Amino acid sequence: MLRTLWYSSRLRGWTAQIALLGGLACLLWWIGGNTIDNLAERGIRTGFGFLTRPARFPISETVVAYTPSDSFLWAYVVGVANTIWLSVITIGLATAGGLALALARLSAHPMLSRLAAAYVTVFRNIPLIVQLLFCYGVATSVFPAPRLALNPLPGVFLSLRGVYAPALTLGQGAGWVFALSALLAAAFALTARRWPANVPTAWRVTGASGLWVLASIVVWWLAGRPIGLESPVLTGLNFRGGSYLSPEFTAIIIGLSLYTAAFAGEIIRGGIEAVGKGQWEGGRALGLTERQIMFKVILPQALRIIVPPMTSQYLSTVKNTTLAVAVGYPELGLIVNTVINQTGQALESIMIMLGVFLTISLSVSLLMNWFNARIALVER
Amino acid sequence: MTRSKSITSAAFPLRLVARLWGDRMSAVLTLVSIAILVALVPVFEWAILDAHWAVAAPADCRGGGACWAFIAAKLRLILFGLYPPEAQWRAILVIALILALVLLTLSPRLWGGRLMLVWSAGIAVMLVLMGGGIFGLSPVPTSKWGGLPVTLLLAVLSLGLAFPFAVILALGRRGSLPVVRGLSIFLIEIVRGLPLVGLLFVAAILLPLFLPADWTIDKLGRTLAALTVFAAAYLAEVIRGGLQGLPPGQVEAAQALGIPYWKAVWHIVLPQAIQKVIPPLTNTAIVMVKNTSLVLIVGVFDMLSAARSAATDPAWPAPSIEAYLFVAGIYFIICFGIARYSRHLETGIKSRSQS
Known part of the structure; x- marks a missing residue:
């Protein structure tokens, strides 16, 4: 009887698992006890009560309004908003750059494909934080003082204190202009479809968009030119007007985008290359044009391969924004660090940070699984 | 089709000209590539032609090109951090030991339990060499460890310790x-x-x-x-x-x-x-080598932190770019080496499975 019990693999499995759970519970109990003792010894009160107190520290740049009299909770919201802002811009720039890199590497042009390959090799094999610190070093030591700022494009100035660029100014009635322009776009798109059938598609597209641009300009003029560009102007020692990007923000955006573009480019290239050569040949045999093959045959199949690794690349980009701590851009990690230094509420602050990132990661994973199931190959 | 055939049968220089300037698209791409290369010329001038390779005093580095003399002057700080200079041979020996073990691991024929034992023994020796305190070696607290040995030790130890957990x-x-x-x-x-x-x-x-x-x-x-x-x-x-x-x-x-x-x-x-x-x-492995540089954020003195603190020396005119480029170069050599080795292994496996 005992012998059969000893050799029953199910019983042994369950005993081992119960023992594992018991051990884990003991470990957690022990850690919890230690934490309570340590906190009591240091005189730190636990709990999230501090979140409603005023933060009393400045945050250098924010995308949502913030003053030091706002609460700690709002400071965290500002941090999350900055993290998301960084992520969105980086992902956009890196995807565009990655697409360009992938096309360059896939092109038959010997110079361009080698240049792209060299870029990818260099940027993938150097730690991101080194690249960020390097970009920050360039932004703060190579660029001249505002008085002598570099002026690569009209209205764009690169200086030691950051990048100044023209800003969009929206006056009275700008919203109406945008709304009317959108309506016009829809109208022209619909009429272009009704043009005689012998007009080629390329003509339809250029014709309709040209008419739309002209009409929009007329609307803008009639409304009293409410939308304009305001260039920064050097007054005294610094620029006034226009939009301003701090050296920290510029360094992180450029560094992160250059780094991520190298990875995104490899993912896109891999996806396009993974679609078999036979697909191209089959398309040609059916008499499709090269463009039709690319858009109707290759890309839909490549996308299925590209999307999963691209999503995890986007996720790691969101996680990589935490490296902005090293440069001093106030994203969530830096705010958490500041709050810990100010209040000593390390446990709560780090839990908030981990909670935010876990929420982002897990929700993107779930979305990803849903999307994957939708586009998965339906095999018959 | 006939045109591409005539191109492939032509002599190599002709073929190259045809591929670079053959039709409108490739001509545009060639111009783009040349524009990129021309844009890199100032960087080349800064890094090589105008660079200061050796200077008498730090102030001579002012103006113009890169200040590589700074790297030469701060090499000890960047590579070994605050490690006591009289014990520096120990840090050098640690780097040599890691390199030797890595070289030994390159050959797949040697993989197995015995190699793991060699690695464990090697790491024990390295930790003794770095820390000292026995065999008449003067003790060096970990707060004094720094630079390249810390980067390499963190990478090797984190991967080695993580592997059994990962398998489980x-x-x-x-x-x-x-x-x-x-x-x-x-x-x-x-x-x-x-x-x-x-x-x-x-x-x-x-x-x-x-x-x-x-x-x-x-x-x-x-x-x-x-x-x-x-x-x-x-x-x-x-x-x-x-x-x-x-x-x-x-x-x-x-x-x-x-x-x-x-x-x-x-x-x-x-x-x-x-x-x-x-x-x-x-x-x-490449990702982890790159990730060791993140310890800078919590104040561990690895190679990158050492370079950053070296760059803050006010005697030199803003040399942070040179310092980071030097560190980037070392990381690149390590990571690119691993990547090439991986490709070599892959082709080895492929050819074996095909034969």
Whole structure:
């Protein structure tokens, strides 16, 4: 009887698992006890009560309004908003750059494909934080003082204190202009479809968009030119007007985008290359044009391969924004660090940070699984 | 079609001209490439032509090109941090030892239990060399460790310590025990969902809170713990990929022969699973080498932190770019080396499986 019990693999499995759970519970109990003792010894009160107190520290740049009299909770919201802002811009720039890199590497042009390959090799094999610190070093030591700022494009100035660029100014009635322009776009798109059938598609597209641009300009003029560009102007020692990007923000955006573009480019290239050569040949045999093959045959199949690794690349980009701590851009990690230094509420602050990132990661994973199931190959 | 045929049969220079300028599109692309190269000329001038290679005084570096003399002057600080100069031979020996062990590991024929023993012994020797305190070596506290040895030790130790955990997590996730599987999935997904900076904060700030007050683990040990946990989660997913690729017949055959579970895992499952995932494993190794640089954020004095503090010396005119370029070069050599080696292994496996 005992012998059969000893050799029953199910019983042994369950005993081992119960023992594992018991051990884990003991470990957690022990850690919890230690934490309570340590906190009591240091005189730190636990709990999230501090979140409603005023933060009393400045945050250098924010995308949502913030003053030091706002609460700690709002400071965290500002941090999350900055993290998301960084992520969105980086992902956009890196995807565009990655697409360009992938096309360059896939092109038959010997110079361009080698240049792209060299870029990818260099940027993938150097730690991101080194690249960020390097970009920050360039932004703060190579660029001249505002008085002598570099002026690569009209209205764009690169200086030691950051990048100044023209800003969009929206006056009275700008919203109406945008709304009317959108309506016009829809109208022209619909009429272009009704043009005689012998007009080629390329003509339809250029014709309709040209008419739309002209009409929009007329609307803008009639409304009293409410939308304009305001260039920064050097007054005294610094620029006034226009939009301003701090050296920290510029360094992180450029560094992160250059780094991520190298990875995104490899993912896109891999996806396009993974679609078999036979697909191209089959398309040609059916008499499709090269463009039709690319858009109707290759890309839909490549996308299925590209999307999963691209999503995890986007996720790691969101996680990589935490490296902005090293440069001093106030994203969530830096705010958490500041709050810990100010209040000593390390446990709560780090839990908030981990909670935010876990929420982002897990929700993107779930979305990803849903999307994957939708586009998965339906095999018959 | 006929045109491309005539191109391929032409002489090489003609062929090249045709590919660069043959039609409108390639001519445009050639112009773009040339524009990129021309844009790089000022960088080349700065880095080579106008550079100061040796200067009498730091102030001579002002103006114009790169100040490589700064790197020469600060080489000791960047490579060895605050390690006592009289004991520097020990740090050099540690680097040499790591290089020797890596070279030994390059040949797949030597892989096996014996190599693992050699590595463990080597790491023990390295830690003794760095720390001292016995065999008449003067003790050096870990707060004085720095530079390249710390970077290399963190990379090697985190990967080495993470590997057994990763194997257990991967087996647990693939296994039939529900509690173990749930725990493995939970741990792997939590760690992979977090940025490494978050884990480093936990290790640097929270870990002392979690442990009894009289346990003191120094900062280097705590960051190593964070790196190990991080590496274990990512390695586990790589190994799981290898386990999934293994035909189920292998395990079933072992069961039919009455081979106990752990023996089957050790002799049948793992060797085959790991062989399948060597390219992604080396990829993880590259990622971890790059990730060791993040310890700068919690104040561990690795090579990057050493370079950053070297660049703050006010005697030199703003040399931070040169310092980071130098560090980037070292990282590049390491990571590019691993990547090339991985490709070499891959072609080896491919040609063997084809023959």
